[in-house]
Amino acid sequence: MNFLFEIGIEELPARYVNQAEEDLKQIITQELSNERIKFMDIRSFSTPRRFSVIVENISEKQEDLDKKSIGPSINVAYKDGVLTKAGEGFVKSQNATIDDIKVVENEKGQYISIEQFIKGIATKDVLPKILDTVLRKIEFEKNMKWSDKEFRFARPIKWFVTLLNGEILPFEFEGIKSSNVTRGMRIFASQNIVLENESDYEKTLEGNVVIPSREKRKQAILDSVHNNCEQDGDRVVVNDYLLEEVVNLVEYPYAIKGEFSADYLSLPEDIITITMETHQRYFPVLDENGKLTNKFVLVRNANEYSEIVKKGNEKVIEPRLADAKFFFDEDLKTKFEENTLKLKEVVFQKDMGTIYEKVERSLEIAKYIINELKLQTKEKNILRTIELAKADLVTNVIGEKEFTKLQGFMGQVYAEKQGEDANVAKGIFEHYLPRYQGDKLPETLEGAIAGISDKIDTVVGCFAVGLKPTSSKDPYALRRAVQGIIMVALEMKLNINYEELILKVLSIFAKSKKVKESNVEKEIIEFFKQRLVNVLSDRYSKDLISYEINLEKNITELEHKLSVLAELSKTDEFDRMVNLLKRVKNIIKDEKISGIDVKENLFEKEEEKKLMDFIKKFEDSKEKSFDNKTRELLHNSVVIDDFFDNVMINSENQEVKHNRLEMLSRLMKLIDSIVSI
Structure with missing residues (x-):
C-alpha cells in the first residue's frame, strides 16, 4: 500500500520551496524509521503552493520489538530488599511493573533489567x-504566526491531503482537517479535485494545470522557451541560478517573448541583463551572432491571456530601463576620478574608517608588494587602478542601490569611456575577483595587486578592531578574501610571503587606526595558514601539506615544494624515507643534545661513517634547490636505513651512545630545514 501526504499552502517565496520539499522528505523518512514502519521508497514533490510525498509500499503495521533495557545496578536499585526511587523511576520509565524486573550480570556487576515484547501498531x-x-520540525528562514495558536510556519497552511491505500487517513492540525481533496492552479483549474488513489496524484494534478515535479517543471520551461521563443533564430540565455528560481515561481510554466525599445541597447549589456534577470526574472535574448537584443522571455503560469500578459510586462520593464539610462548618462557627465574624493563621506566600518582611508592604505600596501615583487614597470598602472577601484561606489548607477551587483564592472565602463589605460580599467573590475567559488581570476597584474591589497587590508583591519569571523558568522567575508588572495597569488605566480605581508599591513593600519586586539598578528597568520591549507587540500594530501606548511611562508614556493613532494610520493622510496625520518625524530625527541659535537673517532661501525659522510655532503648542499635536496635525501635514505639495521644506538658505552644521538640530531636539523615530519 502507498501513502500520500500533501501540504497545501499560501504561495511560498521561491527560495523556500526546494528546502521545504527536502525537509519534508528527510523528516518523514526519519520519523517512519523511528516508529519501525518499513517502506520501499519516498517520492517528493513541490510547487509554490504545495509540497508533498508519496511513501511507496509502506507496511501495514510497525515491526514488533523485543526490547531489553538495562537499569541501575542492584546496589542502587534496591536498599534492604526494597526498590529505591532510582529503581522505581527506571520501572516507571519503561511502563513496566515490579514483576517485570529481571537481574542481569555483566563484567561490571549485577543490574536490574526489563525485557518487553512490544507488538507493532497499525500504521x-x-x-x-x-x-x-x-509539521513541527519543518523549519524556514522566517516564520509567521497564522492562526490563533502558537504554531508558526512560513505561510498559512490551507489544506492537507492524507491518503492511505486509497482511503482518507483522519488527521487534524491547527484546526485544519485532512481530506482527499487537492487544488489545481489557482486561476485556470478546479479548486476541488478529488484524488481516488495515491498513484494518480501526479497525473491528476497535471490534468489540472499543475506540474508537481520540480524536474518536470524545469524541463517544461526549457521546452517552452525553445518552442515559443527560439524558432526565429534568437537564442535565450537561461542561467541556471535564474532557472532554479523561476521553476519555483510557477506551477505550469509557459514562456512568452516580449520586447523593449531598442534605444536602451546603448546601455552596457550588464545593466540590461541585471534589470531583466534580477529585477524582473526575465531571460535575456541574443541574436544569431550572440549579440544582446531588445527582447526578453518571461515564464508565467499557463498560456491563457498571453498577449495581455506580454504587453503588461513590456510596460513594466521600460521604466526600469529608463531609470538605468538616466543614471548612466548622468554619471558620464562627471569626471570619474572626481568620485574618489566623495569616498571620504562613505564609511567602510566605524573603527576602520572611510572607503577613502581604505584606498589610501591599499595604495601603501601595493607599494610594498610592488617593491617586494620588483614590479616597478607596472607601478603607475597598479596605483592608478587602486585610486579608481572604489570610485564607482558613489556613482548614480551603483549608489541608487538598483545595480549594486555591478560594482567594479561599472568602474571599468566609466574608466574606459573616459580614456583610462585599458589594463587600469580592466583591473578596476578584476580587483573584486574571485567573488564566489568557481569565479574567474584576474588576468592583469593591475587587477591582481589591487585585489590583494584591498582584501588583505580588510582582513587585517577586521581582526585588528575585533571583527573576527566565528564558526557561524563571517559578515565581512574574510575567509573568502583570504582564499581569493591565495588563489590569485598561485594563478599569477606572485612570490608573496604572507607572514611578512600581514605584519606590514598591520603596521600600516596601526599608523592611523587603533588596534584593539593584542597579539592579533598571530591570529591573522594562523587564520591565513588555515585557509592556505584548505585551498591546497584540493590539490595535495593533508600529510604532504603538514610537511611544509610550517616551514614555507611564500605562497607560490609552498605550492612548488608540495608539487615536488607529490611527485616523489608516488615512489616506494618516499614512504620508506618518511618512516625513517619519523624514527630519527622519535629517538632524539626527549634527548638533551645539540647535534654539534659529533666525534668521528668514536665511530665503531662503517655505517656510522657513511651516515656522517652523507650529513656533511648534505650540509654542503645548502645552495641547492629544494628539488635537488629532497631527491638527494630520498635517494640516500638507504644510508639511514643501513645505519639503523647495523648500529645499536643504545650502546653500553655512554660516550658512544651520546655520539650517535648527536649525529642523529645533526641529521634531523638538516631535515627540519626541508621537511617537517
Whole structure:
C-alpha cells in the first residue's frame, strides 16, 4: 500500500520551496524509521503552493520489538530488599511493573533489567502522530504566526491531503482537517479535485494545470522557451541560478517573448541583463551572432491571456530601463576620478574608517608588494587602478542601490569611456575577483595587486578592531578574501610571503587606526595558514601539506615544494624515507643534545661513517634547490636505513651512545630545514 501526504499552502517565496520539499522528505523518512514502519521508497514533490510525498509500499503495521533495557545496578536499585526511587523511576520509565524486573550480570556487576515484547501498531494509527511531528520540525528562514495558536510556519497552511491505500487517513492540525481533496492552479483549474488513489496524484494534478515535479517543471520551461521563443533564430540565455528560481515561481510554466525599445541597447549589456534577470526574472535574448537584443522571455503560469500578459510586462520593464539610462548618462557627465574624493563621506566600518582611508592604505600596501615583487614597470598602472577601484561606489548607477551587483564592472565602463589605460580599467573590475567559488581570476597584474591589497587590508583591519569571523558568522567575508588572495597569488605566480605581508599591513593600519586586539598578528597568520591549507587540500594530501606548511611562508614556493613532494610520493622510496625520518625524530625527541659535537673517532661501525659522510655532503648542499635536496635525501635514505639495521644506538658505552644521538640530531636539523615530519 502507498501513502500520500500533501501540504497545501499560501504561495511560498521561491527560495523556500526546494528546502521545504527536502525537509519534508528527510523528516518523514526519519520519523517512519523511528516508529519501525518499513517502506520501499519516498517520492517528493513541490510547487509554490504545495509540497508533498508519496511513501511507496509502506507496511501495514510497525515491526514488533523485543526490547531489553538495562537499569541501575542492584546496589542502587534496591536498599534492604526494597526498590529505591532510582529503581522505581527506571520501572516507571519503561511502563513496566515490579514483576517485570529481571537481574542481569555483566563484567561490571549485577543490574536490574526489563525485557518487553512490544507488538507493532497499525500504521494508520501511528501516522497521525508522525505527521504532527513532521509539521513541527519543518523549519524556514522566517516564520509567521497564522492562526490563533502558537504554531508558526512560513505561510498559512490551507489544506492537507492524507491518503492511505486509497482511503482518507483522519488527521487534524491547527484546526485544519485532512481530506482527499487537492487544488489545481489557482486561476485556470478546479479548486476541488478529488484524488481516488495515491498513484494518480501526479497525473491528476497535471490534468489540472499543475506540474508537481520540480524536474518536470524545469524541463517544461526549457521546452517552452525553445518552442515559443527560439524558432526565429534568437537564442535565450537561461542561467541556471535564474532557472532554479523561476521553476519555483510557477506551477505550469509557459514562456512568452516580449520586447523593449531598442534605444536602451546603448546601455552596457550588464545593466540590461541585471534589470531583466534580477529585477524582473526575465531571460535575456541574443541574436544569431550572440549579440544582446531588445527582447526578453518571461515564464508565467499557463498560456491563457498571453498577449495581455506580454504587453503588461513590456510596460513594466521600460521604466526600469529608463531609470538605468538616466543614471548612466548622468554619471558620464562627471569626471570619474572626481568620485574618489566623495569616498571620504562613505564609511567602510566605524573603527576602520572611510572607503577613502581604505584606498589610501591599499595604495601603501601595493607599494610594498610592488617593491617586494620588483614590479616597478607596472607601478603607475597598479596605483592608478587602486585610486579608481572604489570610485564607482558613489556613482548614480551603483549608489541608487538598483545595480549594486555591478560594482567594479561599472568602474571599468566609466574608466574606459573616459580614456583610462585599458589594463587600469580592466583591473578596476578584476580587483573584486574571485567573488564566489568557481569565479574567474584576474588576468592583469593591475587587477591582481589591487585585489590583494584591498582584501588583505580588510582582513587585517577586521581582526585588528575585533571583527573576527566565528564558526557561524563571517559578515565581512574574510575567509573568502583570504582564499581569493591565495588563489590569485598561485594563478599569477606572485612570490608573496604572507607572514611578512600581514605584519606590514598591520603596521600600516596601526599608523592611523587603533588596534584593539593584542597579539592579533598571530591570529591573522594562523587564520591565513588555515585557509592556505584548505585551498591546497584540493590539490595535495593533508600529510604532504603538514610537511611544509610550517616551514614555507611564500605562497607560490609552498605550492612548488608540495608539487615536488607529490611527485616523489608516488615512489616506494618516499614512504620508506618518511618512516625513517619519523624514527630519527622519535629517538632524539626527549634527548638533551645539540647535534654539534659529533666525534668521528668514536665511530665503531662503517655505517656510522657513511651516515656522517652523507650529513656533511648534505650540509654542503645548502645552495641547492629544494628539488635537488629532497631527491638527494630520498635517494640516500638507504644510508639511514643501513645505519639503523647495523648500529645499536643504545650502546653500553655512554660516550658512544651520546655520539650517535648527536649525529642523529645533526641529521634531523638538516631535515627540519626541508621537511617537517
